[in-house]
Amino acid sequence: MKVLLFGATGMVGQAALRACLQAEDAGEVVAVVRTPSGQHHPKLRELQHDDLWHPQPLVDRLEGFDACFFCIGKTSAGMDEAQYAHFTHDMTLAVAQMLAPLNPGMTFVYVSGAGADSSERGRVMWARVRGRTENALRRLPFKAAYAIRPGVIQPLHGIVSKTGSYRWFYRLAAPLLPLLHRWMPNTVLSTDVIGCALLTLARSGWPMPVLEARDIAAAARADTQRGSA
Template sequence: MNVLLFGATGMVGQSVLRECLLDPQVKTVLTIGRNATGQSHPKLRELVHANLQDLSAIAGDLSGYDACFFCLGVSSAGMSEEKYKAITYDITLSVAETLVKLNPGMTFTYVSGAGTDSSEKGRSMWARVKGKTENDLLKLPFKAAYMFRPGGILPLHGVKSKTKLYQAVYIIMKPFYPVLEKWFPNSITTSEKVGRAMIKVALDGYAKPTIESSDLNHF
């Protein structure tokens, strides 16, 4: 399987990249983002591209891929709905619409979040925007598309949050990871399990297009 990965420097993207590089069923990984990961691996190739809403300049590099793991995202804290939508919805759909033309046999996997509002009518701004993003991705003619909705993710194997406050909390809570996993199996998972689940779904498919936090610990 040849993989495109967006958002490889974020916590989820780091997790997915790690598992892809370890998995013998993944032949190549091309990461695309505003910044390079700083990693070096025989499977890995990186493209630094500033304008993710316009991939025309690099379109020639985006064909021949079996799966896309779209892990790019931002927190909605302090953002207007217009600005959050421009990043969360507009960029995602622009990328997906480009890729589906170049790779119609591709499986597209989008990292959403627990609590996403598929009705697009709820009170939570971020949940409505994520819901619309999911709904419109599922309308595109990919071979398959899956929406991942993780809740709490415990970072393992050196994976770090780009948000300093979150990373500090993870460091403090690390001794309690086994307890948290045991007590909250339907809402907490690990970075490794998220990465492994995304690869599994891309290779073998899944019974439903929306994969909730409670599903992630059963792959």
């Protein structure tokens, strides 16, 4: 399996990268990054590109992939809808629209967020934009397209968020998150759980195109059961 990864330095992106590098059936992982991640692994190759609204210069190097994990995200704080849509919807679609004809057998997984609004008509701006992005991706001619909607995440293995406000939250919540994950394993997800779920989607798909936290946990268990079979 050949995997393409966007957002490898964010919290979910780090989880995806770790899972892929540990997976025996992931033969090559190509991460598109703005700046080098500093990670080195025989499976990992990095492509440096800082303008994903215009990904065309990468076109010759983004063919022949089995899966793409698009893990780029940004808080909507301080943005109006047009600004947030430009970063969230427009960037994602610029990349996906280029990839689809190059990789018709690709499974594309978009990391959305808990509360995203598939109706695109709700009162919460960021949720509308996320929902619109999810819907647009499913209309593209990929083998399959999924959106995962994690909420509270328990970071493991030194993984940290790139967003300052999230780092403060996770620093303050660190003593509680392991307990919450144990008590509410279908609500509070660890980075390991998310990584396993992403691999399940790439390997075998899932019955529904949008996975809430409970579905992500179920997909992770399916991956674990596969490994122990």
